[in-house]
Amino acid sequence: MKRLPALVLTLVIFYSGFGQNKSCCQMPASNQMLALNESFAATHLPPAPFTLQNSKGRMVVFKTADGKTGRAYVVKSDKPTDKVVFMFHEWWGLNDYIKREADNLQSELGNVDVYALDLFDGAVATTVPEAQQYMSETKDERCRAIIRGAIAMAGSRAKIASIGWCYGGGWSLQSALLEGPQAVACVMYYGLPETDLKKLKTLHCDVLGIFGTQDKFINPEVVKTFEENMKKCGKKITTHSYDADHAFANPSNPKYSKEFAADAHAKALLYLKERLGL
16 A cells, blocks of 8 residues: 555654653544554554354445445344444454454344444454554545445434444544434444534434543543533533453453453443434
8 A cells, every 4th residue: 555655744743742741632632643652552462363254244335425435344134224333443444353243233232234334445454563554544534434425325314323442432423423413322432532512512412431441542531521521512421431441342452351341332232222212
């Protein structure tokens, strides 16, 4: 991929900002800067090789708002439904682990269609340097175009919920903002919050935020500011903060907590069922 100039520019921005010993989120940060933070990278282990067997879904290609095409792993309900969940991957990309999550979530929720969106346009990382590269080089405008294309694919009558982890946690919130009145729910696991109050005022659904108190990046101060901003905008947010580190819900992460991950998943599942009317 011919993306080196953009990566060099991001590195310049990154080092000019992080030389001040600030949290990446206190700046506020971008996904690009977060990806190139070596401390952040060190909190992740490469996922173990995994191939999904007996998948329930299939890859689909759809038109995106920028005139290109996007990809998603779509798991359909057994019967037609207007209830849709957009799922957003971590910085590894749309790998078989995320596809398995989509399969499982569709089975647990029932009468919904789950779209696991590919924000990396086919790139899947198996090493930390690859993940840093893909996350830092992916343009926000392109991600929004993909999401808008998915909204169009879901249809104007769709009731849309979103869920994502880490990189995808931030995009779960951005998706809810783009969905407008079609948004009914948003689950974000330790993702970058939106800091623009004008944007937050346009949110049509409440938010369930899941965080770790040991997270040095999406830290308690960042979470508190997010809660305060949501309150200023007249929006509802429910947060659950666990005594855990960043990405504690990912089994491949060295700080994984089976207990906290299970509890967070149960809360997310209940929230999605209530908001989607299941």
